[in-house]
Amino acid sequence: GDSVTQTEGLVTLTEGLPVMLNCTYQTIYSNPFLFWYVQHLNESPRLLLKSFTDNKRTEHQGFHATLHKSSSSFHLQKSSAQLSDSALYYCALSPQGGRALIFGTGTTVSVSP
Amino acid sequence: DMKVTQMPRYLIKRMGENVLLECGQDMSHETMYWYRQDPGLGLQLIYISYDVDSNSEGDIPKGYRVSRKKREHFSLILDSAKTNQTSVYFCASGTGTTEVFFGKGTRLTVV
Structure with a gap:
């Protein structure tokens, strides 16, 4: 079935450093959102x-x-993290568009000074 | 003003009691959703509604039912609540191509 995988449960980093959150998905449909x-x-x-x-x-x-689409990935990046970026981030898939949104388990980002 | 409104925001119920969570939206969206959010599990889809009286089960429908008699209202019902249904419940509306808007959530505690 359709699914989304977020491998990191928690990412901790220092303000100003880059951040990358991984997201991969599985679906049989060729045009996912x-x-x-x-x-x-x-x-x-x-x-x-x-x-x-x-x-x-x-x-x-x-x-x-x-x-x-070749690697079924949709990674999120930011070049310089800010304190205000501390939050829970979800990757989500709509396999056919207009259908249900399927969420990953989420990645908590904690940015410290 | 685009808004999804959930009532109540906080609720404490005893095991075995019935629970009604209500949701409204003012965007005339055809599609509405109920999710529950638990730590480490993310947002899990309970039910999706494509329009009035057109509802489909999501990934975790057991123990829940829904009602949608008007496009702007979507209710989640727990018949005989269980302690493992303690969670935060989010209603949402929108499409899978543009944006889904979430309500502020209902924190349900079943004791």
Whole structure:
């Protein structure tokens, strides 16, 4: 079935360092939609960025990700982490678009001074 | 103003009691969702609704049922709540191609 894998449960880093969160997915459909959602403490998840175009970089609020269908990956990156980036990050898959969103287990990012 | 509203925000119930969680949206979205969030498990889909009276089971439907009689309202019902249903429940609306909007969540404790 369709699934999303996020390998890191917790990422801790120092402010100013780069961050990369891994996301891989499985689906039989050839045109999936991939998303990153961010959830700050005591808030609800909100969309950070999305993509459905193979090998095209998408950016928002200093974060970027590229959908690579060849490796079924959609890793999230940022060149310089800020304290305000501390949050829970979810990778999500919509296998056919317009259908249910399937979430990974999430990666907690903790940025310290 | 695009909004998903969940009521109540906090709820404590005894085991065996019935629970009703309500959700509304003002964006005329056809698709609405109920997820539960547990540490280490992420957001797990309970039910998805594609429109009025068009509901499908998600990954963990056991112990839950839903009702959608108006496009803007989607209810989650727990008949005879169990302690393992203690969780944070999120309602959401939107499509899988654009953006899904989440409510603020309901923190349910079953004792």
